[in-house]
Amino acid sequence: MKHQAPLFALVLIASAIGQVFSSARAADPVYPRGIRVGITPLVGMAPAKAFVGFETSDQGVKVLMTELPAAAFAEVDNALKTNPAAMPVKPEGIETGAGRGYYTVENAKDPTGNVRRYSMIVAGPTFSGYVAVQVPENAMRIYTDEAVRQMFASVTVRKDVPVDEQMALLPFKVTEIGEFKNIRTLPPGGALLLADAADETKTEASPYIVVGTVSSAPEKAEDRVRFAQQAAGMIPGLRDGRITMSEPIRIDGAPGFETRIEAISGKDNTPVTVVQWLRFGGSGGNAMRIVASSPRDEWPKAFPRFRAVRDGIEPR
Template sequence: MRLALAAVLFAFSAALSGAAAAEVEFPRGSIIGLVPPEGMSEGRTFSGFEDRDKNAALLLVDMPAEAFPQLEASFTDAALAEKGIKVETRVNFPVTGAKGILVTGTQAAGAVTLRKWVLLAGNDMLTALVTFQVPESAAVAYPDATVRAALSTLAFRSAREQVEALPYTLNDLAGFRVVRTLGGSTVILTDGPKNVVDGAEQPYFVVTVAGGAPREDERGRFAVRTLAGTPGVKDIQVERAEPLRLANHMGYEVMAKGVDMRTGAPVKVVQWMRFGTTGYMRMVGVTPLDSFPELYPRLRAIRDGVEPR
């Protein structure tokens, strides 16, 4: 028994040393990354890594920090069993700068049984859910020690690194600071003591880019519809909607009032959209209603400092 345990520990130590020697890889647009096991390359259709020959996949999902306690509460054996995962082991797992919980087990996928490792990790800025799966028929290529060694290298991009990975630059934060980025295309800024943007208790500014630019004659309606979906704001009443040029591009400005869904407090919303031939950029600022006159020049400064890379 002691020899068997020593062999397992040695295998994990050797795998960990090999992983530590390599550099952490961040998939395109991801703010979490790790050193993938040998034989895996970046996923073509998802955020993570894959070994197509063996049908093995390592999926990376990042979420806000506040998601961790919610996921932890539902990370029980019974809840996982409802998803078809039969838990074999559960341990607190070491992740640099974060709390980690690792579950291992199996999951039936039709006629195939998958070996599965699910790591839930989080700190005060981010939550990560990492899943490694491989068919049992190919599991010999990815032993437990190898997978654990890869998971132990999980890393979170710093705020600076997150911004550097965006497809645009922020040349003037106007006193705001970066809270986090999403999907490699969106950045959230705020000005206030809290790092979690929850409604308009403190002002926030969001920049995002997306594909699928509307036709020129549809831009106004598109801008108004998009504003209506601003998270955390209800009862939006448009006050002004008009075209304008932004950095030599055709754009659209929408000004509106609304209500904070969480507190019921009145808020002011301003949205600028910059249109390209194949996509668009959306910039939206949300502030308490009485603070808007003071904050508006700062929001415009942020807007004018956003430039495509």
């Protein structure tokens, strides 16, 4: 009888390990809301509340998921083929639902103690999928290297995130999309991109609009000129920019500010006209920020579409 308790414990562990492996093989991949990377999470894991991915109920085991630029996978692939000795940790190849991928395994420490860290990258149509896993020492007997590897093998990607799913993540409602065909959240739940270009690497060559929020917006009207011009100066991807107009306006009855810029954008040095709208009066000192850009020769047709999107935005 003295061996009964240890034997019973071993049976429980074996059963748990079997459930972990079964979950990695049997279930369909799950896509966290807002991203194009999916995975079959291991048993005992549920969608995380504080990040995109999954975690155990005690928040000990974490699976973080995100999208990276398409070049990220190519860089790993090329480095492994041309100069693997220069890589700090040599990745292992793995076949996944998305095709060929690479993953690494490392031992590390965090404030809770020893942990096992895994990371994997796969190629998507116009992006790279990235998954990072952390397993604390007290969970390593269940969430083993092989279990994590099988979970990595379940990774898949989808071409697009359904529009309704993207919209539900935003802190505002968008009731008009201005006939834009390409709709993306950047990052999931942070801002909304509406674009004409299907190729994400050539967005600036066609009309597009980005809707988001900015914090620490000034309450006093006299401070908004400087704030608007500073925000306009931080619009990424513009060169040789020149502000042609910057003045207060009303947007849906709320105080706002409109700034227009003539600049050069993109690898093809496209002359563009850009408008930035700020709508003040949001909760917590936030302001709605809308940045829209169009090649200069398309501006007359693009501007009414931009304004329609702007006027169709409502707070939640």
